[in-house]
Amino acid sequence: MMDKLRLGVNIDHVATVRNARGSAYPDPVRAAKLAEEAGADGITAHLREDRRHIGDADIERLVADLSVPLNFEMAATDEMQAIALRHKPHAVCLVPEKREERTTEGGLEVAREENRLAHFIAPLQDAGCRVSIFIAADRPQIEAAHRIGAAVVELHTGAYCDFHAEGDIDARDAELERLREMAGFAHSLGLEVHAGHGLTYDTVGPVAAFPELKELNIGHFLIGEAIFSGLTAAIAEMRRMMDDARS
Numbered sequence: 001m002m003d004k005l006r007l008g009v010n011i012d013h014v015a016t017v018r019n020a021r022g023s024a025y026p027d028p029v030r031a032a033k034l035a036e037e038a039g040a041d042g043i044t045a046h047l048r049e050d051r052r053h054i055g056d057a058d059i060e061r062l063v064a065d066l067s068v069p070l071n072f073e074m075a076a077t078d079e080m081q082a083i084a085l086r087h088k089p090h091a092v093c094l095v096p097e098k099r100e101e102r103t104t105e106g107g108l109e110v111a112r113e114e115n116r117l118a119h120f121i122a123p124l125q126d127a128g129c130r131v132s133i134f135i136a137a138d139r140p141q142i143e144a145a146h147r148i149g150a151a152v153v154e155l156h157t158g159a160y161c162d163f164h165a166e167g168d169i170d171a172r173d174a175e176l177e178r179l180r181e182m183a184g185f186a187h188s189l190g191l192e193v194h195a196g197h198g199l200t201y202d203t204v205g206p207v208a209a210f211p212e213l214k215e216l217n218i219g220h221f222l223i224g225e226a227i228f229s230g231l232t233a234a235i236a237e238m239r240r241m242m243d244d245a246r247s
C-alpha cells in the first residue's frame with residue numbers, strides 16, 4: 001500500500017461562473033469550505049493577471065477562512081510576487097500565463113529563465129512558502145527546477161488527458177510513460193512531485209498510481225461534475241479513485 005495521495009481542489013471555475021454574471025454567487029470561498037469538508041487536503045486558486053476568475057478579494061478571504069493549506073497559483077511577475085508576500089500562502093505554484101490562452105497550456109520554461117526564477121523564488125521561500133513549479137514532464141525542466149532550489153515540481157498532465165479525449169491511445173500511453181519516468185526522476189533529485197491539469201474520473205487512475213506522487217490538483221472536471229452530483233459527491237468519488245489506484 002502506497003502513501004495516501006493528497007487531493008488539492010482547484011475552485012477557479014466557481015469564480016468563472018460567478019463572473020459570467022458579475023454577481024456575488026456562486027462563491028468560490030463557500031465551495032472551498034465545502035471541498036474541505038468533503039475531504040480535500042488543500043485548495044488551489046489561480047489569480048490570473050486578467051482576474052478572469054479568482055479575484056484579489058477571493059484570495060484574501062481564502063487565506064483568512066481556510067483550515068487546509070492554500071496552493072496559490074500565479075505567474076512569475078512582480079505584481080504577483082508582492083501579493084504572495086503579503087499573504088504568505090502555504091504554497092506558491094508558478095505557472096506560465098498568456099493572456100490569450102484559454103487555460104494554462106504548457107509548463108513553465110524554467111531552463112530558459114533559470115537565473116531570473118532563482119531570484120524570483122528566493123524571497124517567497126524566505127517568507128516560508130513552499131515553491132512549486134508547473135512544468136512539462138521534461139528532464140531539462142526538472143533539472144532546472146532542482147537547480148533553482150524549488151521544493152516541488154507539478155507535472156503537467158494536460159497532454160496525457162488531451163490524447164485520451166482524442167482517442168489517440170498510443171500517444172496517451174507514451175505520454176503517461178513519460179510522466180511516470182519523470183515523476184521518478186524528479187523524486188530521485190529530492191523534489192516533491194505533484195501533478196495535475198485536465199484530470200477526470202477516466203484519466204486519474206494511472207497517474208494516481210505513480211508511487212513517487214504526493215499530490216494531485218484537480219479543478220475543472222470536479223466543478224463541472226458538481227452540477228450533476230454535487231461537489232461533495234464529486235470529490236468523494238475522485239478521492240475513492242485515487243485511493244483505489246494506490247491500494
Ligand code: PXP
Binds near residue numbers: 217
Ligand atoms: N495544476 C495547475 C498548475 C493548474 O494551472 C491547473 C489549472 O488551473 C490545475 C492543476 C487544475 O487543472 P484542471 O482545472 O484542468 O483540473
